[in-house]
């Protein structure tokens with residue numbers, strides 16, 4: 001009787017929901033596979049785009065894995081890991097975001113039957129880690145260096161890499177046009193690490209082909225006051241003064257409190273302010289600058305004053321743009337107009353204000369330090385132009401990567417097939433269960449060429465068989481670079497066809513995807529804390545409940 005009265009042990013708070021064990025692991029794998037299925041169709045040159053709209057009515061059309069993952073707003077706790085690896089791939093190398101998600105999902109899919117059969121996750125994890133190390137070594141071994149080529153030759157090769165990245169995007173039709181532009185832009189900034197030195201300005205309307213590259217800075221004309229139209233709009237080799245001060249009459253407007261005993265003194269106060277601003281303007285003019293830019297407002301008085309002296313001015317220039325002008329033209333932003341020495345003035349070959357579509361642009365080209373470039377993008381709808389910007393960002397990142405560690409591997413699934421073959425061969429030399437696991441890992445790598453075929457409407461089995469045969473036949477490296485031929489539905493030498501990818505894209509993708517897969521395999525229990533749930537508000541809780549439904553249903557439940 002006494003034993004029945006034993007008190008219940010309460011470990012977790014009332015309302016805590018936990019699911020654990022094999023069922024939990026399988027439900028996590030299912031969730032990840034579901035996410036993989038979402039992005040699957042966007043892979044490759046024939047990949048489809050996703051249109052994502054939220055309740056605020058903003059619409060995004062994208063082919064970029066990272067962008068899609070970010071916008072999907074995934075609530076499943078395990079599947080969220082995929083969002084993180086896509087993001088990290090995006091910031092680390094800039095491309096290969098779909099690849100990484102797809103690989104992680106496929107690794108887990110291959111692991112699923114083993115988990116169901118009762119294999120311990122740790123065994124799988126160990127084998128997967130070994131396989132990933134071997135795969136990365138193999139990629140490094142197969143990579144071809146483009147070092148030691150002349151600048152022109154190198155530019156050509158880099159353009160090929162950029163074109164491969166762009167071929168899967170909305171602007172793929174014009175990939176050569178944009179690839180050259182991207183390479184020129186990257187070459188312009190040299191080794192500088194600051195990506196924001198390449199500006200991308202979007203001007204809706206016109207044709208994609210109207211996009212152009214400025215070897216300097218361009219920004220949209222800022223708000224201007226009367227008198228602006230009298231200012232000259234073009235200069236050759238002007239001196240450029242960059243300011244971070246307001247050139248405007250202010251205190252009078254802003255209710256400054258002044259106590260006067262004699263009303264006739266009022267005029268002297270007003271005069272004083274005018275004198276101060278005239279003094280500032282005189283100093284700007286004396287500096288010899290022909291173009292005056294300020295981050296803060298340049299008022300009507302100043303605008304007219306500059307116009308009378310044939311000086312161009314623009315106020316409220318965005319900080320980013322002003323800094324880029326400073327970097328390109330070689331000036332320094334001033335916070336005072338006292339003591340402007342010639343060294344702080346920048347210059348450029350041509351400054352002009354030009355009409356681009358419906359907008360007016362201030363364009364500084366031929367900048368002496370040449371360390372910046374601006375791409376002015378044209379094209380139809382807003383969504384289109386935004387996707388174009390994201391695509392160019394990918395291409396820019398890829399070219400920069402290729403410039404930095406200049407080894408490339410053949411794309412189109414060629415490298416994946418080759419690594420897969422190598423792992424299969426290697427697995428045969430291993431005794432024990434690990435052989436099966438490494439074999440599955442190898443099989444998972446084939447998802448890239450298979451998906452490229454599927455997305456293009458080719459017979460994936462047929463193409464993959466051809467590829468396997470081609471890769472198996474080779475004795476001395478020949479055939480190793482064969483991948484999917486996206487134009488004919490057969491197979492082709494990706495290397496010869498210039499479908500190149502920087503080796504880091506693949507290395508990073510394999511690494512990140514394996515890590516993510518291992519991470520998910522190593523989780524055997526999820527605990528949901530009731531406190532944090534209520535803190536997240538109604539919307540989030542509702543979504544959480546839905547997202548985790550699978551886990552709860554299958555897993556054991558403890559209270």
Ligand code: ADP
Nearest residue numbers: 043044065095096097098099167168411412486
């Ligand atoms: P990710 O976000 O992973 O970069 P993409 O949609 O850009 O995904 O697709 C990249 C894949 O498409 C790579 O495996 C690449 O090798 C392949 N690919 C790109 N261009 C071609 C091409 N012209 N022929 C065959 N495969 C290509």
Ligand code: MG
Nearest residue numbers: 095096165168
């Ligand atoms: Mg890509």
